[in-house]
Amino acid sequence: MDTNTLSLSLLPTLGILSYEKPTLTCYASRSRNHFLKSFSSINLNLTFNFRTPQAILNPSPITPTADGPTLREICQPHVPHHVLQRMEEIGYVMPTDVQRQGLPYLFSGRDCILHAQTGSGKTLTYLLLIHSIIDTEKSCVQALVLVPTRELGMQVTKVARALAAKPTGVNGEQKLCTTMALLDGGTLKRHKSWLKAEPPTIVVATVGSLCQMLERHMFSLETVRVMIVDEVDCIFNSSKQVSSLRKILTSYSSCNNRQTVFASASIPQHKRFLHDSVQQKWTKRDVVHIHVSPVEPMPSRLYHRFIICDTRRKLQTLLSLIQSDTPESGIIFVGEQSEKSKKAGNAPSTSLVIEFLKTSYQGSLDILLLEDKMNFNSRAASLLEVKKGGGYLLVATDIAARGVDLPEMSHIYNFDLPRTAIDYLHRAGRTCRKPFSDINCTVTSIIVPDERFVLQRYENELMFNCEELAS
Numbered sequence: 001m002d003t004n005t006l007s008l009s010l011l012p013t014l015g016i017l018s019y020e021k022p023t024l025t026c027y028a029s030r031s032r033n034h035f036l037k038s039f040s041s042i043n044l045n046l047t048f049n050f051r052t053p054q055a056i057l058n059p060s061p062i063t064p065t066a067d068g069p070t071l072r073e074i075c076q077p078h079v080p081h082h083v084l085q086r087m088e089e090i091g092y093v094m095p096t097d098v099q100r101q102g103l104p105y106l107f108s109g110r111d112c113i114l115h116a117q118t119g120s121g122k123t124l125t126y127l128l129l130i131h132s133i134i135d136t137e138k139s140c141v142q143a144l145v146l147v148p149t150r151e152l153g154m155q156v157t158k159v160a161r162a163l164a165a166k167p168t169g170v171n172g173e174q175k176l177c178t179t180m181a182l183l184d185g186g187t188l189k190r191h192k193s194w195l196k197a198e199p200p201t202i203v204v205a206t207v208g209s210l211c212q213m214l215e216r217h218m219f220s221l222e223t224v225r226v227m228i229v230d231e232v233d234c235i236f237n238s239s240k241q242v243s244s245l246r247k248i249l250t251s252y253s254s255c256n257n258r259q260t261v262f263a264s265a266s267i268p269q270h271k272r273f274l275h276d277s278v279q280q281k282w283t284k285r286d287v288v289h290i291h292v293s294p295v296e297p298m299p300s301r302l303y304h305r306f307i308i309c310d311t312r313r314k315l316q317t318l319l320s321l322i323q324s325d326t327p328e329s330g331i332i333f334v335g336e337q338s339e340k341s342k343k344a345g346n347a348p349s350t351s352l353v354i355e356f357l358k359t360s361y362q363g364s365l366d367i368l369l370l371e372d373k374m375n376f377n378s379r380a381a382s383l384l385e386v387k388k389g390g391g392y393l394l395v396a397t398d399i400a401a402r403g404v405d406l407p408e409m410s411h412i413y414n415f416d417l418p419r420t421a422i423d424y425l426h427r428a429g430r431t432c433r434k435p436f437s438d439i440n441c442t443v444t445s446i447i448v449p450d451e452r453f454v455l456q457r458y459e460n461e462l463m464f465n466c467e468e469l470a471s
């Protein structure tokens, strides 16, 4: 095996590199301090076995300091000037941790697993890499971004287009890069004509739609020089998407002909994943694992609470919480309806919550719905409303939990407890999405007494503390 796991944020604190075991062990501890205290004893029992020393011998040239290099300084000379200008115009001036730590590796051409907190700026990180590779004078698809949902695809396309637009006041003849969204619910015929008439430089695609195009020979990945798989664990975990993703990575293209980047805030069993990536030829052998803040998987500005109540009182409890919190905007996450509940003829939680809020909530926030079973147009309409800004309460299933960037979001309510700690992490991560802000956001879980131990497990796994609210 020829892989590296770098827990970069630990470097300054511990003066050593963390490997898989301490990272996993720390999930059992309750706080960063606790972890750091327990680290020395764990360390005694471990053999640190770094098999490819390049990443250690050749560390990031960027020194992490409070007022360290700007994004422009990190990106020069890799990213074209007009993109850097545009980047600053949008407001991206200082790098986030993942940008500061990840970009030097990405610019060096190595395949990477970008493993960093929700809202940490992974999208801009990989888009800057794309701009360092593509040649806008060439008329072919050179970069591919794979996403698990149409919603995330729309968002990435928007950011990609914003970054590729001409900066104000620039009138040069520079050919600009174009981005095509190839997403579930779109028309293959239209995409086919676009690809034929004037191939875009970047394609943002859902796995299913891309595979359809590839299978019908409407599109080929021959000219793709960089491939990003965003929310990679989510796609690998999806029974509908995993086999298509494997084909895209190994049959329709080869890791030797492209730079591959996997991104997510959660890579369960990352050592295993790294091993598989090399063995299965999803990436090259010297793939590097950029693990930012491994002992703090969730933003520290998140305040976690729970309230215990009877199932029958959950709706009323939700309403009371919203009334006392007066959120700027909030997401109320509900679980998917089980087959058993469907068969019993029960209404899904989404309908219950929406109808209840529509009749009982007297505040000024708009009430919106986003769930898997809505058709693509209604889903897009909901998301468009949400992105317009203004206050709203979005009642959503986990479809809204992955990657969707809603910077104004102040409160998350788990009306139904998420099924796994990872789902908790991604739901919670829809808040605290302004990288340099010090505004605190709140996640509140409304649970029945039996669920307390489940939430406790999530707390241990994700290393956070949840405070109980009096019911």
Ligand SMILES: Nc1ncnc2c1ncn2[C@@H]1O[C@H](COP(=O)(O)OP(=O)(O)OP(=O)(O)O)[C@@H](O)[C@H]1O
Residues within 6 Å of the ligand: 071, 091, 092, 093, 094, 095, 096, 099, 116, 117, 118, 119, 120, 121, 122, 123, 124, 264, 265, 402, 403, 404, 405, 407, 429, 433, 434, 435, 436
């Ligand atoms: N350097 C920067 N300066 C200011 N804002 C930034 C910077 N980089 C990213 N952002 C903003 O941070 C927010 C979160 O970024 P992004 O959506 O890329 O997060 P992410 O790491 O992909 O999160 P998730 O894992 O939840 O998908 C966005 O609103 C983005 O515009």
